[in-house]
Each structure stands twice: as C-alpha cells, then as structure tokens.
Amino acid sequence: MNKIIKLEELAQFIAVVVALYYLPVQFSWWAWIGIFLLPDLGMLGYLVNTSTGAVTYNLLHHKLIALAVLGVGWYLGLPYMTMAGLVLYGHSSMDRMLGYGLKYFDAFKHTHIGMIG
Numbered sequence: 235m236n237k238i239i240k241l242e243e244l245a246q247f248i249a250v251v252v253a254l255y256y257l258p259v260q261f262s263w264w265a266w267i268g269i270f271l272l273p274d275l276g277m278l279g280y281l282v283n284t285s286t287g288a289v290t291y292n293l294l295h296h297k298l299i300a301l302a303v304l305g306v307g308w309y310l311g312l313p314y315m316t317m318a319g320l321v322l323y324g325h326s327s328m329d330r331m332l333g334y335g336l337k338y339f340d341a342f343k344h345t346h347i348g349m350i351g
Contacts, residue, residue, distance in 0.1 A: 243331035250324030257320070259313045273325040280342060288337040295326045295336060 254266070261269065279290030293299060304319025306312075329335070335345030343350040 240331050243327045246327040247324050247331060250320050250327065254317065254320055254324070257313055257317055259317045269321055270325055270328070273322055277342075284341060285339045287342065288339045292336045294322060295329060297323055297326050300326060 273294040276291040276294035277287065280287030300319050300322035302319070303322060304316060307315030307317070307319050330347065333347060333350060335347035338344040338346075
C-alpha cells in the first residue's frame with residue numbers, strides 16, 4: 235500500500251509541474267528549484283520549540299491550505315497567488331512521496347505518515 239500512496243503523490247507532483255508550465259508566471263528552471271523549497275521555511279518554527287515548529291511547518295505543508303490559496307488565486311485572477319498554491323501543493327506531494335508528513339507537536343520526526351527514519 236505504501237508504494238501505491240507514493241505513486242499517487244508522484245502523480246500529484248507531476249500534475250503540479252505541468253500546471254505551473256501553463257501559468258503566465260515564468261521563471262528559469264533553477265529558480266523553480268528554489269521556489270519549490272520555500273515551504274520548508276516553516277521549519278524555522280522549530281527554533282522556538284517543537285509545538286511552534288509543528289504549527290508553522292503544517293501551515294505550509296497542509297494540502298487544504300494549498301488548495302485554498304490556489305482557488306482564491308485562480309478565482310481572483312492573481313497568477314502569483316495561483317502559483318503559490320500550486321507550489322505549496324506540489325511541495326507537500328513531494329514531501330509525502332519522500333515520507334515526510336504533517337508534524338505532531340512532540341517531535342519533528344513524528345508525522346501523520348509515521349516516524350521518519
């Protein structure tokens with residue numbers, strides 16, 4: 235079952251990359267790598283404590299929040315907000331494909347998918 239879920243996340247990631255290609259917002263390929271890593275700034279909350287880190291990480295890695303940002307951006311015709319929603323969603327899919335899930339408050343390694351490592 236784990237492989238099927240990872241394949242599903244890979245398909246979602248690929249769908250996001252394709253959708254980003256059709257946005258009017260364009261960057262060079264190397265900039266996309268940096269943009270796709272921006273949601274990991276949510277880990278900075280762990281510098282405060284594990285609870286704050288879990289909240290800040292989860293805000294930038296929750297797919298419902300990503301879909302809300304995407305939907306509002308698309309509805310209002312805001313290409314950069316649409317891009318932000320796609321990046322949040324794609325990054326979350328990439329993380330889950332690699333085994334990183336939403337965090338619990340007790341430890342960074344404790345995720346909704348299971349323990350990391």
